[in-house]
Amino acid sequence: MSERENILGRIREALQTRAPFPGSHGETVAPVSAGSPASHAREWLPSVGASIEEQFDLFARNAADLKADFQLFASREELKTGLLKLRDAEKWTRVASHGGTLTDFACQALGLPAMLTDRGYDVQEMEKCDAGISECDALIAQTGGVAVTSRSAGGRALSVLPPHHVVLARREQLVADLPAAFELLRQKYAPDYPSMISFITGPSRTGDIERILVLGAHGPKKLTIMVF
Amino acid sequence: MSTSVSEFKTRAAEKTGDLRLRQFIRTALRGYETARDRRKGAFQSWESARQAAAETKWEAVNHLDTHLESLVARLEARGTKVHWASTGEQAREIIAQILRDKKARSIIKSKAMTSEEIHLNHALEKEGFTVVESDLGEFIVQLRHEAPYHIVFPSMHLTRDEIRDLFQKELGDAPSNTPEDLTMVARRVMRQKYIAADVGFTGANFAIAETGMISITENEGNARLTAALPKTMVTLLGIEKVLPRFADLALFLPMLATAGAGQPMTCYNTMYSGPRQAGECDGPEEWHVVLLDNRRTELLADAEQRDALHCIRCGACLNVCPIFRNVGGHTYGTTYSGPVGSVITPHLRGLQEWKHLSNASSLCGACTEACPVKIDLHHHLLQNRRNASAAEPAFFERLAYQIFGILANEPKFWWLAKKLGWLTQPLHGAVKGSAIDPAKAWTKTRDLPPMPMETFKDWWRNRK
Incomplete structure (x- = not known):
């Protein structure tokens, strides 16, 4: 008998x-919710405001708590100015990115050599880039984070x-909350x-030395979220 | 007395005497508690969320066979190779064989308690493979040739000075003792190792039956890189990790972060459903998932304690446990320490050899209250005690209780015993705390209050 059958057999017997x-x-209790318990998660998770403005406020507060830099722009032109400011402040000379409506616009605006991942790439070369610029699938007000996938974010x-x-x-x-983000995906x-689907x-960060927060343990030291 | 008991006692005595370490751990855990309470408070109903999480895990574990079959069918449909291992030895052999087939030399690992459980690093190193732990805490304890101190915070027992000295000695690089500088040393060292590694190895926090995914929770980004750069990826997954639905993660991810580290969400929560797919630009060409039983099915067969398989390894019960806080993680001598370790280790490694862990508890119930999936931990500790003494009764303990039963049931004997106790207690001073003291376990570090001549009953009767 294969190990698969052995293990499944032991499970069924148990x-x-x-x-x-x-x-x-020992008593009969009703589940907190019929069907899938997690389908009611929205009622228990941290609350998010009803209006878009409240949710953007919440997103901004959460992002600040996480030490992410969140920038909201009124237009594409403003976003372009924001990108150029970032480029100059950080003295970028080379960026990595992928093909996409927003990323194409950004790469053009920056006017820097850009390494695109779409058709394969050299890892050492990406390692030398000053920034990785990507799109995302969702911004999540409840957590102040974003959802990306291997398909949508290079x-x-x-x-x-x-x-x-x-x-x-x-x-x-x-999107308002995590259940909405999972539904969207x-x-x-x-x-x-x-x-790959990743909630960033x-x-x-790490707290492995004396539980003191240090940013940039293995991944990026900085996360900038630019929205228009 | 078995070696694990005597080792436990020796280490516990040593660690409880180390006031500096105890103070250090207490400070770290106080910070955790404050953050956790703040995050729990942000939930609209943490208690309902706990109940829902417990019910979801109950559903998963009590239909484990169908969920596993669904998980595996979906993983395989997208080109993932799934292996089944009944024992740790089988899992080690499966993994070593994958490495041999790939002619791999170096392996980069992200944190996985299952690999600690089966002593994977040791086995691979013996075969000549180079294994590097990429999680900062795991990397530090690996350099020290030590087991993790805590399942979530592996290096929480070390000070920055100890880590600086370690880096100086092992890596020849430690500019200062600040956590910032030391973290950057590890970042630099590790970067090239990711790029050079032949195989990336990960654990998993959850596996989704509905969609055929595994989910990894982390803060550093090391698991993300481990699953992105090497050509081959290997994941070792305990069979109890399944959740029925993709959407269940919307509840479990924030709960794990809150209970485990006092965070609203950890930095990276990533779901993998296959190796690199057509049209994708990177990721491993091959992905192997190894399903590990290693006596989990024995725990499953114990319906009374089956909920111990709900554990999501957040470490919340360790953090609040007065025993863990004082004796520390290494004292247990087990992969999983603290209350949950004391509950499951006797099932995974033998009841008689590990029953003492269930006695190392004040039964205060703090663990049960802290558990995000409502495992009835402190009752399970009691059940382990009951099962251990039912299987192998302790002769003197039984004798003592039988004698007590006779005395307590007969008023004349009871009266006599009291009087004798009062008369002979002054003589106890001569042997108190010494090897021949029958009450040594108690009196070694405590006083026994003097027995009064007049009992409460006497006083009540004579009160006028």
């Missing part, structure tokens, strides 16, 4: 006895290898999900 339902203490490494990750997004990409991709919530 499950012949029923385990008590959580919190029942692969797996672009958002973690360069020392600065710049995320470009449109206002309408904001399901509608956009199921059943053919990208091989702030720049890379």
Whole structure:
């Protein structure tokens, strides 16, 4: 018999006895919600405001808490100015990015040599880039983070290898909470999900030395989220 | 007495005597508590979220066979190679064989308690592979040839000075003792190792049956890089990690971060559903997922304690446990320490050899209250005690309780015992705390209050 059959056999035998339902203490209790418990997650997770303005406020507060730099612009032109300011302040000479409406616009605006990941790339070369510029699938007000995938954001490494990750997004990409973000991903991709989906919530960090926060443990030291 | 008991006692005595370490750990955990309470407070209902998480895990674990089959079918459909391992030895052999086939030399690892459980690094190093831990805390304890102190914070017992000295000695590079500088040393060292590694190895926090994904929770980005750069990726997954639905993560990811580290979400929560797919520009060409039983099915067979398989390894029960705080993680001598370690280790490694861990508890219940998936931890500690003594009764303990039963059931005997106790107690002073003291375990570090001549009953009767 294969190990697969052995393990499944042991599981089936073990499950012949029923385990008590959580919190029942021998009595019959109704589940907190019928069907999938997590489908009611929205009622329990941290609250988000009802209006878009409140949700952008919340996103900004959460991003600041995470030490991410969130910049909201009124127009594409303003976004361009913001990008140029960032380029000059950080003295970028080379960036990595991928093909996309917003990223193409940004690369053109920056006027710097840009390494695109779309058709494969050299890792050492990406490592030398000053910033990785990508799009995203959603901005999540509840957490102040973004969701990216290997399909929408230039692969797996672009958002973690360069020392600065710049995320470009449109206002309408904001979703209220995590359940909404998962629903959006399901509608956009199921059943053919990208091989990697990542929720990025702030720049890379560690507290492994005396529990003191240090940014840029392995991933980017800086995360800038630019939205117009 | 088994070696694990005597080692536990020796180490516990040593660590509880180290006041500097205890103070250091207490300070670290106080910071955690403040942050965790703030994040729990932000939930509209943390308690309902806990109940829902417990119910979701209950559903997953009590239909484990169907969920595993669904997970595996979906993983395989997208080109992932799935392996099944009943024992740690089988898992080690499967992984070593993958490395041999790939003619790999160097392996970059992100944090995985399952690999600690099966002592993977040791086995691979013996075969000549170079294994590098990329999580900063794991990297530090690896350089010290030590086990992780805590399942979430592996190096929390070390001061910045100790880490600076370690880096100076092992890496020849430590500009100062600031956490910032030391982290940057590790970042520099690790960057080239990612790029050079042949194989990336990861653990997993969750596996999604519905969509065939594994989910990895981390802060540093090391798992992201491990799963992005090497040509081959290997993931070791405990079979109990499944969740039924993709959307369940909307609840579990923030709960894990809150309970585990007092964060609203950890920095990177990443779901992988296959190796590099057509049209994607990077990622591993091959992905192997190794499913590990290693006696989890024995725990599953114990319906009373089956909920211990709900554990999401957040470490919350360790952080609040008065025993863990004082004896420390290494004292347990187990991969999983603290209350949950004390509950599951007897199932995974033998009840009689590890039953003492269930006695190393004040049964205060802080662990049960802290658990985000509502594992009934402190009752399970009691059940382990009961099961251990039912299987192998302790002769003197039974004798003592039988004698007590006779005395307590007969008023004349009880009266006599009290009087004898009062008369002989002054003589106890001569042997107090010494090897021949029958109450040594208690009196070594404590006083026994003097027995009064007049009992409460006597006083009540004579009060006028």
